[in-house]
Amino acid sequence: MHAAETVWVLGDQLNRSIGALAEAEPGRTRVLMVESEAKLRSKAFHRQRLHLVLAAMRAFADELRRSGFEVDYRRAPSLSAGLEEHRRRFNPPAVRASEPASWDGLAVLRHHGVEVVRSNQFLCHYQDFARWAAGRNRLRMEDFYRWRRAETGYLMDGDQPAGGRWNFDSENRRPAPGEAVSWPQPQATGLDRSDRDLVDGLPDLAVGDAPAGTWATTRRAALARLRHVVEAVLPRFGPHQDVMLEGSWHLAHSLLSPYLNLGLLLPGEVCDAVDDAYRAGGVPIASAEGFLRQILGWREYVWGVYWLWMPGYRSANHFGAGRPLPPAFRTGQTSMRCLATTLGSVRRHAYAHHIQRLMILGNLGLLAGISPAELVEWMWASFIDGAEWVMLPNVIGMALHADGGRMATKPYAAGGAYINRMSDHCRGCRYDPKKRTGEVACPYTTLYWHFLDTNRAELARNHRMRPAVRNLERLGDMAEVRRRATEVLDRLDAGTL
Ligand code: FAD
Ligand code: SF4
Numbered sequence: 001m002h003a004a005e006t007v008w009v010l011g012d013q014l015n016r017s018i019g020a021l022a023e024a025e026p027g028r029t030r031v032l033m034v035e036s037e038a039k040l041r042s043k044a045f046h047r048q049r050l051h052l053v054l055a056a057m058r059a060f061a062d063e064l065r066r067s068g069f070e071v072d073y074r075r076a077p078s079l080s081a082g083l084e085e086h087r088r089r090f091n092p093p094a095v096r097a098s099e100p101a102s103w104d105g106l107a108v109l110r111h112h113g114v115e116v117v118r119s120n121q122f123l124c125h126y127q128d129f130a131r132w133a134a135g136r137n138r139l140r141m142e143d144f145y146r147w148r149r150a151e152t153g154y155l156m157d158g159d160q161p162a163g164g165r166w167n168f169d170s171e172n173r174r175p176a177p178g179e180a181v182s183w184p185q186p187q188a189t190g191l192d193r194s195d196r197d198l199v200d201g202l203p204d205l206a207v208g209d210a211p212a213g214t215w216a217t218t219r220r221a222a223l224a225r226l227r228h229v230v231e232a233v234l235p236r237f238g239p240h241q242d243v244m245l246e247g248s249w250h251l252a253h254s255l256l257s258p259y260l261n262l263g264l265l266l267p268g269e270v271c272d273a274v275d276d277a278y279r280a281g282g283v284p285i286a287s288a289e290g291f292l293r294q295i296l297g298w299r300e301y302v303w304g305v306y307w308l309w310m311p312g313y314r315s316a317n318h319f320g321a322g323r324p325l326p327p328a329f330r331t332g333q334t335s336m337r338c339l340a341t342t343l344g345s346v347r348r349h350a351y352a353h354h355i356q357r358l359m360i361l362g363n364l365g366l367l368a369g370i371s372p373a374e375l376v377e378w379m380w381a382s383f384i385d386g387a388e389w390v391m392l393p394n395v396i397g398m399a400l401h402a403d404g405g406r407m408a409t410k411p412y413a414a415g416g417a418y419i420n421r422m423s424d425h426c427r428g429c430r431y432d433p434k435k436r437t438g439e440v441a442c443p444y445t446t447l448y449w450h451f452l453d454t455n456r457a458e459l460a461r462n463h464r465m466r467p468a469v470r471n472l473e474r475l476g477d478m479a480e481v482r483r484r485a486t487e488v489l490d491r492l493d494a495g496t497l
Pocket of ligand 2: 335336337338339415416417419420425426429430431432433442443444445
């Protein structure tokens with residue numbers, strides 16, 4: 001085996017079909033995998049996230065060994081140090097790797113002379129995305145998605161969209177249901193001794209509850225999760241996608257993002273499963289289309305814009321927001337019920353669903369002027385599916401409008417009225433979503449008007465924000481709103497809100 005070339009598999013490329021591994025053969029290829037101490041200690045990561053990544057890497061190394069590969073699996077001070085140690089030990093004639101998911105990862109590989117194999121971890125390579133984007137004034141997700149539908153044939157009948165429409169969003173935006181609804185229960189896997197040892201050895205910096213088996217750590221278990229989602233969740237996906245309820249942390253969301261992001265599942269096999277389930281008659285078109293839109297549309301779009309706009313995108317800060325991350329994000333202590341519920345879900349499961357991320361956490365960041373870099377850093381460390389490529393467009397572009405509107409045509413700013421309509425949080429909260437001034441005024445409502453007031457001139461130029469700015473002109477109590485906003489922001493900073 002001494003003349004064997006090396007394929008270096010990164011921690012989010014855990015699949016035999018990905019890039020450099022797809023062509024590799026046991027006997028001719030040695031696999032390198034590195035656990036980097038520097039990466040593990042680079043942030044206050046959630047325990048469940050660290051457990052998932054490390055357990056999945058170790059399980060994948062075992063899977064490769066069972067298929068006949070020699071695997072050099074090592075813990076090293078950094079990725080670079082791991083590669084150097086490997087080269088010294090085996091002196092491989094060449095080291096190859098699949099294109100990494102991050103800008104910095106690519107720079108490290110190039111710096112070390114690693115041969116980079118084109119990524120097939122997404123259905124649309126970012127260079128193809130860049131070709132699609134070239135010459136367009138606006139990169140509308142909807143246009144991208146329709147192009148991808150036509151290219152891939154998913155949910156297409158010939159050249160027409162299945163069900164006669166491209167978009168069933170109007171059926172997928174229902175408010176919080178008045179009656180009790182039961183939601184599909186996520187699958188769980190038992191943990192064993194090696195899981196417990198792994199968790200015991202995590203850095204002291206790690207935060208959040210210990211793993212409880214929610215997150216699958218092998219490809220086999222991830223495939224079982226996908227089957228479960230197709231049978232139990234997909235038929236329910238859509239109508240209540242934007243709802244937030246205290247009785248369920250997952251509702252009818254799939255919880256598949258960590259597997260897709262680590263390579264345990266490939267987007268093509270998820271889209272195949274959705275298309276098959278729809279054609280078999282078990283799933284309404286609005287649900288199948290709504291779900292496909294997330295995977296084939298949003299996820300791939302976000303990947304494309306990350307590569308298109310890096311590295312400058314990382315430091316975008318259109319509103320010049322500089323507020324440090326409020327203490328509540330770390331302690332979970334706040335009397336704002338919607339925020340406390342979302343932070344509780346993050347602590348317990350390393351998860352918040354999309355609308356909690358956008359309209360509770362991101363919206364607060366936008367309204368309170370929290371530093372984009374600090375919010376990115378916290379979400380990246382806290383979420384089970386965190387990664388820079390998906391975080392930046394979602395946080396900088398969608399949630400904080402910190403890119404000045406390159407991605408979203410208007411800021412997703414909302415007061416308590418929106419949260420009240422879409423959730424059951426407000427009825428048990430000490431604040432009143434309808435009030436913008438006074439001691440029980442909802443902080444979201446106060447800060448919403450304050451945000452419009454502060455950015456009035458700019459927002460008035462945006463035709464989608466103009467009606468909101470016109471409403472602002474009609475308020476007679478702006479001086480009191482400003483006073484209350486100062487109080488709210490002071491208390492947010494002090495951790496007493
Ligand atoms: P579902 O609701 O079941 O959706 C299905 C799948 O669609 C997801 O698994 C995901 O792969 C994909 N998807 C849907 N929306 C998006 C999107 N906007 N961007 C990318 N993929 C999408 N997603 C991450 O994977 N990692 C993150 O760190 C992350 N951070 C986010 C931060 C903010 C502020 C916002 C607004 C969104 C973020 N998202 C992130 C996108 C999205 O919220 C999550 O992918 C989704 O909540 C994961 O849960 P799920 O698998 O149950 O999703
Ligand atoms: Fe959240 Fe305001 Fe509703 Fe309280 S009243 S739950 S702070 S939106």
